[in-house]
Amino acid sequence: MLHSENFDEKILDKHVIDTIKEDFKSFNMQMDVHFAHVIMLYEQNIITKQEAGSILGALFEIENDGPESIPIKEGLTDLYSNLEEFIVNKIGIEVGGKLHIARSRNDMNITIERMFTRDSLIKYVDALIYLMETLLVEAEKHKNTIIPGYTHHSQHAQPTTLGHFYLNFFHTFKRDIERAEASYKHSNICSMGGAALTTTGFPINRQRVSELLAFIKPVEHSMDATSSLDFQYESASAMAIFINNVGRMIESLLLWNIREVGLVRLALKYCSYSTIMPQKRNPVALETLRYSGEWTYGALSTMFNTLKAFTPGNGREPGFVTSLYMEISEKIIPSIYLLEGIVRTLEVNKERGLEITKEGFSTMTELADELVRSKNLSFYAAKKIVGKLVVIAHDEKIPCEKIDSNLIKRAAREALNIEVELEEEKIKTAIDPEKNIQERDIMGGPAVT
Incomplete structure (x- = not known):
């Protein structure tokens, strides 16, 4: 509901009501535009000092009283049209009407x-x-x-x-x-x-209005x-x-x-x-x-x-x-x-974060990397071995923390028919989530960001 004693929502359609409500949101900005325009008109000798004073006085009064002080009339579909009508009625059409010189809605x-x-x-x-x-x-x-x-x-x-x-x-x-x-x-x-x-x-000065605003x-x-x-x-x-x-x-x-x-x-x-x-x-x-x-x-x-x-x-x-x-x-x-x-x-x-990280086999990339570093395997071969290891662990319900050298040997034989043995300590380090994060110390990794 717009708070103006002259505002009758029964005689206005919804889009007019909505438009004026939106105009209320930017009321202070609208007033700034009016002030800047009047100042420019005076500085350009398009209106007199007395005319500018009368218009600015009316505008200051409206600004002080707020948008609710502007009577809303049927047929005037936005706040500005009603404001202009209000000023014309207040200080006369000969002076108040000059607010609209050299501009448009x-x-x-x-x-x-x-x-x-x-x-x-x-x-x-x-x-x-x-x-x-x-x-x-x-x-x-x-x-x-x-x-x-x-x-x-x-x-x-x-x-x-x-x-x-x-x-x-x-x-x-x-x-x-x-x-x-x-x-x-x-x-x-x-x-x-x-x-x-x-x-x-x-002869307006567009740069001046731009500066004032x-x-x-x-x-x-x-x-x-x-x-x-x-x-x-x-x-x-x-x-x-x-x-x-x-x-x-x-x-x-x-x-x-x-x-x-x-x-x-x-x-x-x-x-x-x-x-x-x-x-x-x-x-x-x-x-x-x-x-x-x-x-x-x-x-x-x-x-x-x-x-x-x-x-x-x-x-x-x-x-x-x-x-x-x-x-x-x-x-x-x-x-x-x-x-x-x-x-x-x-x-x-x-605690739960660490627990589910350990359970999810999310350290397997590091295990494959360790096989590359320690056993001079290609990453493709290491990934094949660890991939087979995960399948075995899943099928036989072997938890991640139980991965050992015997399981890696078995996975290497079944995946590539080769013999691979990795030290238990290196396996333990590779499958430790905290050690995994410490290894990711390249720019952008979790160890450095």
């Missing part, structure tokens, strides 16, 4: 959208930095917390650490920040002065200035990539949270209870994050589809695209803080 709206977009990107990056700081803290805390590394979604691959896992996403989110920086650069140019489509015959420069071409929303596609795409990266992270957390795995458990405040099953601790915060991604992909697709054949110039459709961008940013930024809280409070079972 087209260049004004897209300038506000650029301001909203760059502001949202700043908030987005601030949130990402906060999340990444937590990942660094938790990575240090868990640099020796051994867990299985997985490939093919759920298959034990090689031992790693939870700290190594966290740093993976630290670096991933760093690229998300870089994408946001590029998006900010393309958003931080000013559309004012493009007017409706082809600029204006008045803290843009880096004006959009050079007027048609581009008033009709291009690719900066919002780019910003929304950057956020969609981020939440897709989050989806990959939380899939692991969901798997680790399964009782049969028991590696982690979400803090209670990020869970819900069952109305019928007393034992349940539902990881609803992770499910919320997944939905944020699914919804964002759909919204981004709609943004592209809405303007895929839209000719240069303005119209109603760009407003729908901006509405979707606003919703995306308002969904993604809180999601970052939600993920930060989940990571910071995650309950980790270190």
